[in-house]
Amino acid sequence: MKILVTVKRVEDYEVKIKVKPDGSGIVTDQMKYVVNPFDEIAVEEALRVRDAAGSGEVVVTTIGVADAQQQLRTALAMGADRGVHVLADGNVDPMMAAKAFKKVIEAEKPDLVILGKQAIDDDQGQVGAMLAELLGWGQGTFASKEDSLESDAEKSKQPALKIANGRCEVVREVDGGLETLSLAMPCIVTTELRLNLPRYASLPGIMKAKKKPLQEMKLAELVPGAEARVKVVKLEPPKERKAGIKVPDVATLFDKLHNEAKVI
Amino acid sequence: MSNVLIIVEQAGGKPKKATLAGITFGQQVAQKSGGQVHFLIIGPGASAAASEVAGYGAAKTYVVEGAAFENYLVEACTPAVVTAAKACNASIVAGAATSTTKDLLPRVAARLDAAMASDVTAVVDAKTFKRPMWAGNVTATVELTSNIKVCSVRVAEFDAPAKGGATTATEKLDIAVDAGAMKAKFVGRKEVKSTRPDATTADIVVSGGRGVKSAEGFKIVEQLADSLGAGIGASRAICDAGWVPNDLQIGQTGKIVAPNLYIALGISGAIQHLAGMKSSKTIVAINKDPEAPIFTVADYGLVGDITVEVPQLIEKIKQSR
Ligand SMILES: Cc1cc2nc3c(=O)[nH]c(=O)nc-3n(C[C@H](O)[C@H](O)[C@H](O)COP(=O)(O)OP(=O)(O)OC[C@H]3O[C@@H](n4cnc5c(N)ncnc54)[C@H](O)[C@@H]3O)c2cc1C
Ligand SMILES: Nc1ncnc2c1ncn2[C@@H]1O[C@H](COP(=O)(O)O)[C@@H](O)[C@H]1O
Numbered sequence: 001m002k003i004l005v006t007v008k009r010v011e012d013y014e015v016k017i018k019v020k021p022d023g024s025g026i027v028t029d030q031m032k033y034v035v036n037p038f039d040e041i042a043v044e045e046a047l048r049v050r051d052a053a054g055s056g057e058v059v060v061t062t063i064g065v066a067d068a069q070q071q072l073r074t075a076l077a078m079g080a081d082r083g084v085h086v087l088a089d090g091n092v093d094p095m096m097a098a099k100a101f102k103k104v105i106e107a108e109k110p111d112l113v114i115l116g117k118q119a120i121d122d123d124q125g126q127v128g129a130m131l132a133e134l135l136g137w138g139q140g141t142f143a144s145k146e147d148s149l150e151s152d153a154e155k156s157k158q159p160a161l162k163i164a165n166g167r168c169e170v171v172r173e174v175d176g177g178l179e180t181l182s183l184a185m186p187c188i189v190t191t192e193l194r195l196n197l198p199r200y201a202s203l204p205g206i207m208k209a210k211k212k213p214l215q216e217m218k219l220a221e222l223v224p225g226a227e228a229r230v231k232v233v234k235l236e237p238p239k240e241r242k243a244g245i246k247v248p249d250v251a252t253l254f255d256k257l258h259n260e261a262k263v264i
Numbered sequence: 265m266s267n268v269l270i271i272v273e274q275a276g277g278k279p280k281k282a283t284l285a286g287i288t289f290g291q292q293v294a295q296k297s298g299g300q301v302h303f304l305i306i307g308p309g310a311s312a313a314a315s316e317v318a319g320y321g322a323a324k325t326y327v328v329e330g331a332a333f334e335n336y337l338v339e340a341c342t343p344a345v346v347t348a349a350k351a352c353n354a355s356i357v358a359g360a361a362t363s364t365t366k367d368l369l370p371r372v373a374a375r376l377d378a379a380m381a382s383d384v385t386a387v388v389d390a391k392t393f394k395r396p397m398w399a400g401n402v403t404a405t406v407e408l409t410s411n412i413k414v415c416s417v418r419v420a421e422f423d424a425p426a427k428g429g430a431t432t433a434t435e436k437l438d439i440a441v442d443a444g445a446m447k448a449k450f451v452g453r454k455e456v457k458s459t460r461p462d463a464t465t466a467d468i469v470v471s472g473g474r475g476v477k478s479a480e481g482f483k484i485v486e487q488l489a490d491s492l493g494a495g496i497g498a499s500r501a502i503c504d505a506g507w508v509p510n511d512l513q514i515g516q517t518g519k520i521v522a523p524n525l526y527i528a529l530g531i532s533g534a535i536q537h538l539a540g541m542k543s544s545k546t547i548v549a550i551n552k553d554p555e556a557p558i559f560t561v562a563d564y565g566l567v568g569d570i571t572v573e574v575p576q577l578i579e580k581i582k583q584s585r
Contacts, residue, residue, distance in 0.1 A: 016535065017401040025401060038517075040338040049537045093369070104397075118517065126370035129338065133374035138447025139338060141367045145453075148506020169451065173510050175511050177521075179337040180451035181337075187447065193517060194510055229379035233392065241542060244563035248479060250407060250576040253548065253566050254584075261546045261563065263468070263525040264492060264581060 001056035003046040004110035006101060008036040008094070009068040010121040020040045023234040035071045038116025040078075041191040044198035045143075046114050047079045048159035055066070057081045061104050063088050063097050063219060074211035077201030083212065088219035093230040094126035096223065102134045103126070103222045110186060112161075112168060117142050117190040124230075128190035138183035140170030144192040146178065160195050265299040266390045269349050269583065270322075271359030271368075272305045274499035277312030279305075279523070281465040285422035286360035287320050288479055289387065289410040289415070291358055292422075297390035298488070302326065302352040306344050307333045314434045321429035333439035336364050340369045345372045347437055354412065356390065361416040361520075371412040379497045380414040381406050383520070394456040399516040402541035418521030419464050445567040449484045463514065466495030471514055473499035473553065475530015475570055479507040483573050485529055491581045497521065497541075499531050529570045533558025550574065 010019060012032040016178045016214075020027055043060065050056040060075040061084040062068045072083040079247075086100050105113060132139035139168035145160035147153040162169040163185070172179045173192045202208070219226070247253045271291040273283045278531040290301040300323040300579040305313050307329070314325045326348040330539055332340050345368070348355050357372060361383050373380040385403070386394040393415060403574035408415075418426045438441035463469045470492070472485035482502070489496045497519065498512040516539035531537060533549070533556055541547070542561050552569050566573060 011398065011534070013399070017398040026398070070334070081460070093379060095374065095377075098374065120516070121454055123399070123516065124375070124380070124381060125366055126380055128375040129293055129367060129370035130337075133342065133371040136447075139367070139371070142363065144510060149504045163451075167479070174453075176511055177453060177455040177509070179335075179453045181451045181453050182474075184447045194504060197479050215500040226466055229409045230381065231407040232410055233407050235397070235402050236545060237395070237405045238400055241547075242560050243560070243561075244547070244565060246559070246565045246567060249578060250573055253564055256564050257546070257548065260585065261525070262545050264584075 001050055001053040001112070002059070002110045002164060004059045004061060004079065004105060004108055004113045005039065005042045005046045005075065006115045007039045007043065007062045007071050008062050008116070008119045008125070009015045009033050009064050009071040010119055012122055019040065019235045019237050023236055025235065028192065029220070031185045033067070033070065034075050036116050036119050038118060038191050040198040041193070041195050042114040042116055043075045043078050043080060044158060044196045045191065048157055048196070049112065049163060052259065053163070053212055058086060059103065059108055061086065063092055063100055065089060069110060069214065072214060074201060074208050076163045077205040078199055079205060079214065080232065085213040085214060085216045086219050086222060087216060091213040091232065092219070093229040094124050095130055096226045096228055097127050098130035098134055099223045099226060100219055101131050104114050105135065109164060112185060112187060112189065114189045114191060117192055127146065128188055132188040137187050140172060140181050140183050141190045142173045143170045143189045144173040144194040145171050149194060149197050154197060161189065222237040265297040266355035267308065268293050268299060268301045268356045268358065269351050269352055269354035270301060270303050271301045271365060272307055272313065272317055272571055273311035273359070273362060273364060273381065274307065274309055275360070277309035279313045279317050281462070282360045282362055283421045284424050285419040286358055286417050287425040288422040289316065289358055289417040292387040293390055296387060299355070300329050302348070304345060304348040306341055307563040311434065316431040317512070318430070319427040320425050321427070322432045324352065325432050325436050325489045326433045327436050328439055332443055336368070337446065337448050337450060338368050339446045339448060341368050342371050342375055344437065344570060346375050347439060349376065349412065356413045356415060358415040358417055359421050365416050368412050371417050371534050376412045376414070378414045379408040379410040382416045383418045384415045384466070387417050396539070399459070399535050401535065401543070418520055420520050456511050460489060461495040463495040463497045463512070464519050466523055467521045468494035469497050469521050470494050470527045470529065471497035471499070471531060471547065472502065472529045473531030474501045476502065476535055486575055488527065488529070488578055491578045497538050501540065508544065528558050529574060531558055532556050533561065536544060547562070552580065
């Protein structure tokens with residue numbers, strides 16, 4: 001079983017992002033970068049699927065600046081086997097990313113490709129389904145599971161994706177409930193938050209990761225002439241809410257809602 | 265001139281309420297570009313739903329019916345959208361952001377080689393849109409430079425559409441689907457049955473977080489909601505814990521809501537949660553920690569224990585009715 005997982009370098013989700021005064025970008029001084037949380041979940045699922053199958057390989061890939069290698073190393077430290085770094089500077093929009101991943105996939109020929117449902121920097125949520133279309137594959141977006149993250153099934157680290165007879169069964173989180181699809185493999189899966197709880201990289205894992213193979217290529221060579229067609233014209237901070245008040249008790253709260261805001 | 269194709273979602277022959285935001289978006293784009301709006305409705309019941317949106321000023325409504333579309337699998341729906349887009353010479357294809365369109369529209373974009381903007385919150389012109397990034401900490405203005413463009417539209421940011429214009433003509437499109445050749449097969453669905461209004465379109469939403477302590481403790485959220493006829497929501501923490509269905513999650517990676525009144529009970533107010541509710545008109549927070557970040561966005565904050573305060577509030581509401 002060969003599984004390819006995409007891993008994006010993003011700003012730490014605990015940092016409050018601020019826009020530069022001229023609106024040209026965000027303030028990145030002393031910024032901490034992490035693996036996109038959905039992609040950590042994707043790596044975890046891939047490791048579980050590989051280990052449940054008893055053999056196979058998990059290849060992690062990223063598109064990004066030279067420093068994005070750190071995020072590949074994090075995924076390798078979690079237990080992935082090999083990395084492919086597509087070097088790119090500047091704005092890469094989801095369609096460009098999907099076209100580049102298609103090239104990587106054509107070379108690697110995985111049985112399963114797992115992406116995050118969305119990158120928490122651009123919040124687009126597009127690459128997985130775009131990639132499925134470019135490849136002509138089936139897609140299982142928003143993969144989740146019925147058991148909660150505090151269940152025994154999760155504690156025993158079983159994969160949520162059910163793979164048998166060349167098909168992958170995916171439980172999807174949709175508006176109003178859960179839906180199950182069975183996909184012919186190879187296929188695309190994108191992760192929802194409730195798919196699993198990703199493991200931390202162990203110290204021996206981090207040491208081992210330093211020696212794992214990491215291949216580099218250039219985006220411009222993979223998809224010649226591609227340019228971002230989602231052009232970011234400017235960034236601005238969102239409208240701030242004006243500060244509210246604290247009320248001393250329920251009686252006052254009710255009075256404010258009834259007579260001042262007139263909402264109940 | 266740019267024509268717009270809006271995907272109108274329906275269930276049982278009725279347009280879904282969330283879908284109306286997409287229609288409003290379409291009207292705004294058409295007004296700025298001088299183009300026409302067209303609708304596309306897919307699935308069993310599409311014809312009935314078409315008659316319900318006939319008053320919203322579309323030039324035409326395309327209808328795609330048949331059992332092959334019952335479960336909205338993207339491999340069946342993508343050709344339907346692309347065919348309709350070509351038929352009306354659309355330069356923008358869009359729909360309200362729901363789990364169906366989030367699955368479908370990027371696939372449509374790839375087939376049309378279109379650039380896409382997700383969760384659009386405002387129309388600047390026929391190719392330039394505003395959308396949130398970094399959990400709503402940043403508002404980006406983006407320009408889509410491809411010939412055909414695809415957008416999903418944030419429901420909470422668009423008012424209900426205006427009626428107007430002549431009654432819309434409908435046209436049936438025949439889309440051949442080879443079910444045997446499809447890579448995905450539908451296995452089943454587990455619906456969370458609810459008699460309460462959907463949080464994304466409800467007038468009032470009451471939400472609970474880890475402060476409710478357990479699945480049983482969430483009842484207090486439901487009781488307050490029912491006393492107000494409100495929809496319900498939850499923080500990620502308690503969805504992950506399995507106390508409530510996942511579909512209740514509100515936030516950056518869950519549902520986005522902007523009701524008239526949002527009441528947060530025992531929710532700390534992490535950035536990712538705020539991203540899903542801070543456009544609400546009036547926000548109320550009840551939390552026992554006076555420093556909880558939720559109070560920075562609350563119009564009315566009450567520091568207290570929800571198990572004590574909420575029953576009193578329910579009592580007050582009942583007395584007033
Ligand atoms: C990639 C990513 C995406 C995420 N997406 C989302 C998302 O979409 N939505 C979301 O909600 N979160 C999301 N999160 C999680 C988010 O960061 C927070 O962890 C989560 O919102 C916390 O939930 P909470 O407020 O219920 O719990 P806590 O932070 O534990 O807060 C519980 C609150 O309850 C109060 N409390 C406790 N007991 C009582 C009582 N008896 N009476 C009154 N108050 C009480 C406490 O003072 C505390 O403020 C995401 C995180 C990541 C990393
Ligand atoms: N530059 C990138 N490098 C690696 N993975 C990416 C990149 N961009 C997008 N992805 C993957 O695609 C998913 C969805 O991204 P997006 O559509 O941008 O929200 C992410 O969770 C990643 O798994």
